[in-house]
Amino acid sequence: MRTSRTRTAMVAGLAACTVLLTGCGDGGSDEASGDGKITLRIGTFGSFGYDDKTGAKLYAEYEKMNPHIKIVESNVADGQKYWDTLKLRLSRNSGLADIQALEVGYIAEATGPAMAGKWADLGSVGGADLGAFLDWKVKQATTPDGKVIGLGTDIGPMAICYNKDLFAKAKLPTDREQVAALWAGDWAKFLATGKTYQKSAPDGTSFHDSASGLFNAVVSSEPIQYANTKGELDYENSPGVKKAWDTAVEAAQSGITAKLRQFDEKGSWNAAFKNSKFATVACPSWMTGIIKDQAGAGNQGKWDIAAPPVAGNWGGSFLAVPKSGKHATEAAKLAAWLTAPAQHAKVFGVNGNIPSTKDTLSSPTVQDAKLPYFGDTPVGKIYSAAAAGITPAPISRWDGQVKTFITDNGVLDIEQRGTDPAKAWENVKKLVADKIDQ
Numbered sequence: 001m002r003t004s005r006t007r008t009a010m011v012a013g014l015a016a017c018t019v020l021l022t023g024c025g026d027g028g029s030d031e032a033s034g035d036g037k038i039t040l041r042i043g044t045f046g047s048f049g050y051d052d053k054t055g056a057k058l059y060a061e062y063e064k065m066n067p068h069i070k071i072v073e074s075n076v077a078d079g080q081k082y083w084d085t086l087k088l089r090l091s092r093n094s095g096l097a098d099i100q101a102l103e104v105g106y107i108a109e110a111t112g113p114a115m116a117g118k119w120a121d122l123g124s125v126g127g128a129d130l131g132a133f134l135d136w137k138v139k140q141a142t143t144p145d146g147k148v149i150g151l152g153t154d155i156g157p158m159a160i161c162y163n164k165d166l167f168a169k170a171k172l173p174t175d176r177e178q179v180a181a182l183w184a185g186d187w188a189k190f191l192a193t194g195k196t197y198q199k200s201a202p203d204g205t206s207f208h209d210s211a212s213g214l215f216n217a218v219v220s221s222e223p224i225q226y227a228n229t230k231g232e233l234d235y236e237n238s239p240g241v242k243k244a245w246d247t248a249v250e251a252a253q254s255g256i257t258a259k260l261r262q263f264d265e266k267g268s269w270n271a272a273f274k275n276s277k278f279a280t281v282a283c284p285s286w287m288t289g290i291i292k293d294q295a296g297a298g299n300q301g302k303w304d305i306a307a308p309p310v311a312g313n314w315g316g317s318f319l320a321v322p323k324s325g326k327h328a329t330e331a332a333k334l335a336a337w338l339t340a341p342a343q344h345a346k347v348f349g350v351n352g353n354i355p356s357t358k359d360t361l362s363s364p365t366v367q368d369a370k371l372p373y374f375g376d377t378p379v380g381k382i383y384s385a386a387a388a389g390i391t392p393a394p395i396s397r398w399d400g401q402v403k404t405f406i407t408d409n410g411v412l413d414i415e416q417r418g419t420d421p422a423k424a425w426e427n428v429k430k431l432v433a434d435k436i437d438q
Helices: 007-015 058-065 081-091 106-109 136-140 165-169 174-185 187-199 210-219 239-254 268-274 287-297 329-338 343-349 358-364 379-388 399-415 422-433
Strands: 039-044 069-074 098-103 150-164 206-208 279-286 303-306 314-321
Touching: 039 081, 039 329, 058 069, 058 329, 058 343, 069 329, 081 098, 081 399, 098 106, 098 329, 106 136, 106 303, 106 314, 136 150, 150 165, 150 174, 150 210, 150 287, 150 329, 150 343, 150 379, 165 279, 174 187, 174 303, 187 206, 187 239, 187 287, 206 210, 210 239, 210 314, 210 399, 239 399, 239 422, 268 287, 279 287, 279 314, 287 303, 287 343, 329 422, 343 358, 358 379, 399 422
Parallel strands: 039 069, 039 098, 206 279
Antiparallel strands: 098 314, 150 279, 150 303, 150 314
């Protein structure tokens, strides 16, 4: 969900009024068809699993229950570009969807002084049961004055997804317990497994998809990430960032990655799933839906899921309602319904997104779940066990932006262009100093 771009290119793209969030317009949807229906627009990124094509068909279900509502989703792969566009539109109160998805890396900025007043308080409008959510998930989306600006969609407990066919051809075990044992407890063992894989790798394949993806996985397994315990940005002194950087740099320089940028607009990463060009991908629960969609029917049953070297939480999102929307009350009701436990369970059953509601996590629907794409893999038990061990790290207003600079302008330069790691790190520091006004 990352992008590498210049600020000029971004602003030009916004001026062209692309559909990164929703169609061009003024402050939310005001559409009504000839029969009086209200159109609610929802802006998302990645794979939320609500849609009627490959998801849980929640939009069709809600429209059937509410005949006066029509739902239109605008979805993009690149979460960083989505966020940059959303910030600009919030500043203008123009062009916003009725519901906007927010990624956890940006939630502290969304609840901060510059943006907190832009959102509806979903603790008082829409009818959501805040008590149903994990307490820490609600806390993340709560402003200093107690308003809840986002309802939790999913959380991101991590695993490692691996291609069994490629593992077999590289003479590695394929049983998920044996695979997990290869790297249990240590990301260094994961790198060592990658080097073993490359010795017998099928032609044209790599052990791992992306060094920057590996960075995100490792930092997500650390108790201190971009912020210190006070919630202040302190990435330069973070042991978690240092460990993730060192691990990603070694992966990039040792030739075990496919040198891809995750969620790239050219579709190279997506195509590599379909063409089986890499054997592993760091796999928060929401990644299973992406694998299903991108690897396609021809690879069904070839992917499995193993425990990660170290447990962690990568990602997780919220639904928020801009105050300026012309149908904010109806939008709040839809957001509450989409994030209710029953709908969380439906999305998990189709897309694998681990819910952020307490009872859903412990329900048979999740505990006993298997995703058809992954065969007999006990997806529910693997990810719910991982979720039970999550202790959220402190977050700052700038975590998402700093993560993008590190991965797209640091690790990716090392991986794809051979940039010296020390120079790449200095480039990251300059970007942070230039782009972030702390």
